[in-house]
Structure formats: C-alpha cells, structure tokens
Amino acid sequence: MADRSPILPGTLDLLVLKTLSVGVLHGYGIAQHIHRLSREALSVEEGSLYPVLQRMETKGWVTSEWKQSPTNRQARYYRITAAGRRQLGAEEANFHKSVAATTRVLRGAES
Amino acid sequence: MADRSPILPGTLDLLVLKTLSVGVLHGYGIAQHIHRLSREALSVEEGSLYPVLQRMETKGWVTSEWKQSPTNRQARYYRITAAGRRQLGAEEANFHKSVAATTRVLRGAES
C-alpha cells in the first residue's frame, strides 16, 4: 500500500532549508510552499514538519520567532542561519551526487 | 571509506531488483554490481543487504537457490520473479517522479 509517493526519505531537511533560504516563513507556509513548487507531488505532513523544525532549531540551522500572520493569527516564523545555509549546501550537493549514482545503476551503464 | 556515501534511503529494494533484472546473482555479487555501476559511490552494507533479500523473497519478488559459485564456494543465488519485475517497474517510476518533484523545489521555480 505504499505507492502514494510522499517525500523521498532523507530529503525533508533539505526541502525545508531550501524553502527557508528564499525567505522567512512559518511552518504551515513552508508546507504549502513545498507542495506548490512540487506541483502537488510532495506533501509535507505536519507530524513530520514540526518535529523537524524543532530539531533544526536545536542544531542551530534555523531560528524562530512568534509573529502575527497576514491572517491575524499567531504563527512561529523561521529564519535560516549561516550554519543552516552551510548545511543546505552540503545536503544539496550530496543529494545530487546520490541521485546521479542511483540513476547510473538504474540505467544499467554496462551492457 | 573514501567514498563514504550511503544509498538514498528507500532505494535499496529498487537497486537490488534492478540488478537482478539483468541476471541471476548471489548477495555478494549484487553488492559488487551496485558498487561498480555507481562508480564506487554507493556501498550496500551486508547488514542491510541480506535482510532485504530475505524480505523480498517473503514477498515473492525473488526466489533463491544454493549453488556453487565460480570460486568453489556455496552461495545463495537470487532470481527475480514476475511480481518482482512489476514491483521494480512501479518503484522505478515512483523514484523518477519523486526526484523530479524534489528537483523542482530545489530549483526554486519562483523567486
């Protein structure tokens, strides 16, 4: 039953950091951004997103601040840090490298 | 160690099935094939490989048979089944779709 395609395991940090590299957003907005940019292919579940945002704050990759949202509700806005940008760069490079390697196997280079 | 880059989580089944779609191989040979085709970028650990082969046999995606290897040792050779090929097709399509979606987010289509 696993064939609804959620995000690729291991790429959630990457997607979130990339989203925050564009601007300051709250959690709900991050999920929407990823959903929209992926043309509805990727859905970030809230039960995955909020814990990951907390982990990233603990690691110093993002900072957060409560603010009023455009819809007049309190929301926690996240901002990426310098360390977060370094992490983003490393994860992005690694992702492309791993995808390329996997693709080589799938193409069956030899034969 | 020089190429310390694990496989993308969730792609191990896919890599193994793809490898077996080319021919009958034993576990050790599967790991070597993936390592070589990926140009040493991907290393399949034995502690990951053997359990996954057992799981795939339980699911009916592969069958196995003890045989003599070219080096005169007993080895368990794996053969992909029709169900395994269907699974391979589904996982391969899903992988490409997910990578494309993730790449769209990373390219940051909007500003």
Added chain:
DNA sequence: CGCTATACCTAGCGTCCATATGTATAGCCC
C-alpha cells in the same frame, strides 16, 4: 453559530538502513 482554513504540537508506531559481530571456506604466499 457552525464550518472551513489556518496554525501549532505531541505520542506512538513501523520501516529502514548501518554497525557490530559471528561463522565459514578457498586460494595464495611464505
């Protein structure tokens, strides 16, 4: 006043892969 969309949070669970370890044999070199 109920409904929907927005917004955040946590507990619990299953899946997945790596680490570490153990077993065993073939072939080679000295």
Added chain:
DNA sequence: GGGCTATACATATGGACGCTAGGTATAGCG
C-alpha cells in the same frame, strides 16, 4: 602449515526518520 585476504552468508541491536492519529486554538464567513 600458518597466516592472510577475499569471498560469502547471517543476525542482533539501535538510531533516525517520517507517518498516523490525535489534540488545541483562532479568524473569517455565511
């Protein structure tokens, strides 16, 4: 014949990760 490496299989343990399922709360709308 003793040691070494490569080949070959197996499991136990543990951590990381993301999803399911639930809960809380408010703004805006009809």
